[in-house]
Amino acid sequence: MPIDENLASYSDLAFKSAIVVYALVWVMLVWQFAITRKVPTAARELVTVGGGSATPPPSEPQLIGKVTDTGRPARPFSERLGNMAFAVLFVAFASHGLSIVLRGFATHRFPLGNMFEFISMATAAAVLLGLVLLRDVRYRGMWAFLLAPVLILLFLAGTKLHVDAAPVVPALKSYWLPIHVTVVSIGSGVFLVSGVASVMFLYRLWQPAGHESDNVFGRVAAMLPDAQTLDRLAYRTTVIGFPIFGTGVILGAIWAESAWGRFWGWDPKETCSFIAWVLYAAYLHARATSGWRDTKAAWINIAGFVAMLFNLFIINIVVSGLHSYAGLN
Template sequence: MPIDENLASYSDLGFKSAIVIYALVWIMLVWQFALTRTVPTTTRELVTAGGGSEPVAEPPAPNVPGKVEPRGAGRPFSERLGNMGFAVLFVGFGVHVASIVLRGFATHRFPLGNMFEFISMACAAAVLLGLILLNDQRYRGMWSFLLTPVLILLFLAGTKLHVDAAPVVPALKSYWLPIHVTVISIGSGVFLVSGIASLLFLFRIWQPAGAEADNIWGQLARRLPDAQLLDRLAYRTTIIGFPIFGSGVILGAIWAEAAWGRFWGWDPKETCSFIAWVLYAAYLHARATSGWRDTKAAWINIAGFVAMLFNLFIINIVVSGLHSYAGLN
C-alpha cells in the first residue's frame, strides 16, 4: 500500500512537538530544582552494606536529612512550577505516543523498522515508566536528569537518524517484528531509567561532608533524592527490565530460526545484546551478595547501560551484520 504522506507529516510534526514540550518541561523542572535548597543538618548519609543509606547516629533534628525545600518565600512558586511541569509532561507524552501511532498508520506497518522509530519507542517507554514510578514528590528532583538523555536521544533521532516514512526492508516483513522489537525497545527504555538512577546514586553518596558540603557539587547532590531511594529505584527498574529484555532476546532467537534457519549465530548485535543481558544479571546477583550491594553493584548496572548504548549506536551504525536495519543511507 502507498505511504500516506499526510499522516507521515503529522507524525513528524508530533515528534518535533513532543521534543519541544519535553524541553519546556525540562526547563521548568530544572528551574524548580534550582530554587530548592537542602535543609541544614548535622547528620550525614552513609551507604550501608545492603546498598541503602542511613544517617549517622546523632541527636534528632527537626528536619529530615536530605529533604529539600524552596528558598524563603519562593516555596509556593517552586511547587506550582514543578506541578505544572509534571502536568505538561503528560501532554508531551501523549503527543509523543500520537506521533508513533500516526507513523504506523502512515506506513501501514508497525512503527519499529529503523533506528529512528526504535529510539522514539524506547524513549516513550522510559517516560511512561517515569510517570508511573517517579510521580512521588521524593523523586521530583530526578526528573530533570531523566529528561536530559531522553531529549538527547530524541534530538539525535530527529536529526541524524531521521528517515522518511517508508515500507520496511523485506527481511523485516514478519509478524515477529512487532513482538520482538517492541519488547526490546520497552526493555531498553526501562534500563534507561535504571542507569540514570544508578548514576545519580553514585553521585549522591559521594556528596562532600562537613565544610566541603557547601561547594556546588555538594549542594547539587543534596537536592537529589536520598541515596537509598535512588538505589532502590535502580534495583526495582532493573527487576522490571531484566525479564522484559531477556524475553526480547529469546523471541529474537525464535525469529532468527524462522528467518535464517538457526537460533543463534553470534551476530554482532546478538552478541552485544547477550553481553548486556549478562551484565544486568550480574547486577541483580551483586545486589543480593554481601559486599557488592552498594557502589560495586551500581557500577555493574552502569556497565550494562553503556553496553545498551554501544549496541544501539555502534553496532547499528558502524558494525555490519545481519541486524543492520538502521535505515540510514
C-alpha cells in the same frame, strides 16, 4: 499500500513538538534547582497557629517560603515550578505517543522498522515508566536527569537518524517484528531509567545528605532522594527490565530460526545483546551479594547500560551484520 504523506507529516510534527515540550520541562526543572535553597538548620522550625513549633519530615525538601495567615508555610515558587513542570510533562508524553501512533498509521505497519522508530519507542517507554514510578514528589528531582538522555536520544533520532516514513525491507515483513522489537525497545527504555538511577546513586554518595555545600553540586544533590532510595529504584527497574529484555532476546532467537534456519549465530547484535544481558544478570547477583552491593553493583549496572548504547549505535551504524536494518543510507 501507499504511504499516507499527511499522517507522516503530522507524525513528524508531533515528534518535534514532543522534543520542544520535553526541553521546556527540563529547563523548568533546572530553573527549580537554581532557585531552591535549603533552610538553615536553626530556621527549620515552623511556627504553628497555637504558638508551638513543628519540624518538617526529613524526607521533605526544607525550602524557604512565606508563611500564610493560617500559620502554615506557603509553597515556595520553586515547588510550584516543579509541579508545573511535572504537569507539562504529560503534554510532552502525549505528543510523543501521538507521533508513534501516527507513524504506524502512515506506514500501515508497526512503527519499529529502523533506528529512528526504535529510539522513539524506547524513550517513550522510559518516560512512561518514569511517570509510573517517579510520580511521588520525592522523586521529582530525578526527572531533570532522566529527561537529559531522553532529549539527547530524541535529538539524535530526529536529526542524524531520521528517515522518511516508508515500508520496511522485505526481511522485516513478519509478524515477529511487532513482537520481538517492541519487547526489546520496552526493555531498553526500562534500562534507561535504571542506568540513570545508578548514576544518581553514585552522585549522591559523592554528595551525602546533610553535607551539601553551597556550590551547584551540593544544591543539585539536595534535590535528589537519598542514596538508598536511588539504589532501590535502580534495582526495582532492573528487576522489571531484565525479564522483558531477556524475553526479547529469546523471541529474536525464535524469529532467527524461522528466517535464517538457526536460533543463534553469534551475529554482532546477538553477541552484544547477550553481553548486555549477562551484565544485568551480574548486577542482580552483585546486588544480592555481600561486599558487592552499593558502588560495585552500581558500576556493573552502568556497564550494562553502556553495552546497550553500544549495541544501539555502534553495532547498528558501524558494524555490518544480519541485523543491519538501521534505515540509514
